[in-house]
């Protein structure tokens with residue numbers, strides 16, 4: 001842009017004005033924001049809210065005071081805690097309370113749900129017609145790796161060759177997946193039994209059209225499942241009435257430690273549409289038994305008639321308790337208001353990248369609101385070294401190969417001012433060449 005262009009004039013003062021006008025600004029006070037840091041990694045690990053620490057403390061106190069009696073005498077009781085948290089989460093994903101439960105980890109939930117639904121399909125050993133050709137599961141080539149590992153393992157356990165039946169829709173640009181390409185595979189192949197897609201791609205931040213994918217899967221006789229790890233808590237969902245006839249997506253999984261801020265390794269969540277309640281879980285366990293007969297300790301599995309059936313073992317209370325307080329914050333703020341602020345923050349971030357950073361920097365995230373999740377992928381050939389230099393200067397972001405700096409202004413605790421500072425710091429790192437002081441990429445968690 002030339003000097004004479006009257007482009008938008010961004011400034012720290014402007015960012016601060018936007019913060020002063022932000023109706024959610026008070027929520028930041030609930031969070032432990034590291035001193036002197038601009039924390040932009042809430043899509044990997046959300047910051048600790050005091051409400052989550054309070055429900056965790058309460059359960060620790062209950063353990064001390066009640067010991068074994070806590071399963072019934074705690075409030076809420078521990079025995080139904082996974083279901084209780086499911087009730088709290090249901091409005092955030094747009095589902096009925098009976099369709100949501102907190103259980104296991106995301107990867108385990110992918111195992112049990114993919115396994116469960118494979119077993120309902122022709123061409124699998126437990127399915128209605130074992131002699132039929134095996135079903136395919138449709139994924140994409142930008143997926144988070146654990147999803148493919150788990151699905152491949154489920155195929156192998158059924159004697160099905162994953163190299164043949166795990167089918168990945170290819171990205172056209174290395175960043176995004178075109179929903180039209182998912183529909184094209186469904187038209188070409190008549191063996192797709194399950195379409196399993198992310199709601200938001202972990203690298204580029206593209207938000208996929210859950211409604212359209214559900215409709216396409218159902219039109220072709222396939223089930224529609226979603227990995228919502230990168231959206232629950234930041235994006236409003238309507239899983240329960242996705243699809244052409246509002247029939248709902250079939251199943252979904254998500255993490256609690258990203259935008260839900262429930263702490264490292266917090267117990268995950270899952271959704272199973274009520275039309276599938278009663279289907280036998282692939283990884284059955286006593287915690288999925290009907291609660292009223294669970295302690296009769298019979299050797300016949302009497303599965304719960306809710307999504308609770310996909311629990312496996314004892315609810316991990318200490319990894320689940322923070323979800324209660326953390327989710328209450330999102331519910332109180334309102335998921336629509338949270339989404340609105342998230343979009344305002346990422347709009348602002350994209351504007352600043354366009355206006356203030358050099359031509360080597362570009363935005364890899366779709367710009368349309370309905371195609372964008374909660375973070376922005378800033379691409380740069382030296383992305384790794386830039387992200388390291390930024391971290392040393394207080395900007396906590398992460399790097400994803402080959403060239404993506406992921407910047408996540410999580411809506412409950414990030415200020416416009418923080419976004420401003422992060423982009424200005426990147427600008428300085430670029431202009432001074434400070435990133436050259438850093439070694440090219442090694443290994444490790446970022």
Ligand SMILES: *Cc1c(COP(=O)(O)O)cnc(C)c1O
Nearest residue numbers: 105106107144202227229230255
């Ligand atoms: C973070 C993430 C996971 C993590 O799974 P865990 O079992 O919690 O380690 C899975 N899928 C996606 C898409 C993710 O972003």
